[in-house]
Amino acid sequence: MSAGQPAGAPARLSLNQETIRQWSLPELADGCAAAGLRGVGLWRAPVQEYGVDAAARLFRDAGLTVTSLCRGGFFTAGDPGERAAALDDNRRAIDEAATLGTDTLVLVSGGLPDGSRDLHGARERIADALGVLAPYAAERAVRLAIEPLHPMYAADRCVVSTLAQSLDLAERFPADRVGVVVDTYHLWWDDTVAAQITRAGTSGRIAAFQLADWVTPLPEGVLLGRGQLGDGSVDLRWFRKRVDEAGYTGFVEVEIFNPGLWAREGAEVLAEIVERYERLVAR
């Protein structure tokens, strides 16, 4: 526990900013520091709006590690011009991650191009993009982190749907260049996930570990229905133990997209997250 950290503050907990998106960046820095957190996960749009250099200073001065930057990716366009534009945008994302001092750029790889039904082709375009970007990222001490998204997003957001599939992709590259994200919301249903977490951990591929709970009914569009820790079906402690056993020692990032949380006072939401995390995850 560092000097000035509130007693009992969770050392490994990181708050992904989308969880309390009602906070401005200064409010986020102040709120996390006040709650004794040491880590924060950021998104590109609010960081760009605030200024990347200024944001880097803000969180550094608050004693917060930027645990990840969301998000690069969207590599699957069929049109070569669109793919080139996506690579350029990902280079900018890597630069931003480097400026923020985070070693992890989370990738949402992209869904099927309009009118396409070629999952295999889309996945190969992701591998091609990783081959182009991984050296660029490595030169800037940033690792690309492939996030498998829940299969309900395969058409429109990400054709990488399982941890096994992410690892199949990542393992084409050195472990210090391309890793994977373990997010409970996306992976909780998979009966092979324990074995795949072990595979990811023993090869040093776990770049980020993110928490959200699964609650039903899902809302229209299925994007903003993630549950507060403990409100749903996911055995969060089970996941944390598997990830620990696999050798992961990094931050545990809470990333919940839920309008109910956004409508509340930020500090109250964060206090609830800390309490849930301590009770349901950390112990």
Next chain:
Amino acid sequence: MSAGQPAGAPARLSLNQETIRQWSLPELADGCAAAGLRGVGLWRAPVQEYGVDAAARLFRDAGLTVTSLCRGGFFTAGDPGERAAALDDNRRAIDEAATLGTDTLVLVSGGLPDGSRDLHGARERIADALGVLAPYAAERAVRLAIEPLHPMYAADRCVVSTLAQSLDLAERFPADRVGVVVDTYHLWWDDTVAAQITRAGTSGRIAAFQLADWVTPLPEGVLLGRGQLGDGSVDLRWFRKRVDEAGYTGFVEVEIFNPGLWAREGAEVLAEIVERYERLVAR
């Protein structure tokens, strides 16, 4: 082609009745026969309402094979009394399937019990139920068909989410007693599905092959958003070829839950399905 069958009527196509739920059972029998179909998939509630014996006569007289009965299952309750009630209800479903002359009872295995996060326990209760029911079904020439449902249903409908998982369960029993359902809507995103279809086919486990397309955005509750053949992301022909290559020679059942189709004239919907099937699946 049997006498009286319209030219070009698709020999393997079966219509699952929920696809045109606006039809009464007599309308369904007449409509399918008029379109030259040879198969129809039924649901328990409308069959019970009409009378099981009467329904059996109706479809037999119309020259239609009942290709499957939906649905048994819901085996995962934690309470022993609830589980016993589920087994009794499944025995009735098996009896109904036998009366209708179908050899396939589709199982939606059940989600997590309220408040539970124990996926493994729920899955083992499914195996226990199969062990009790498979002999009862076999005596009545009915095979239990485990349907893997899309992972977005794991919490509230079915903890069996992949074809591999269904086969792991089914293979605890003889192939003529427990099979699996291959449904494109549930499985299209899975990068291991080709290998698992081969595994299912070569062991004679494919009890039913069902078609629906994947369209986005998903509606609230994600139950009634299936797409008409060709309207979405699924390479339906690819699936049909894989299933054929795996040795499956049975019916191809179209099962779409979509309020847009339910609002239209039934015969028009069926004509569209036949045209789509011929153009996008059969050839």
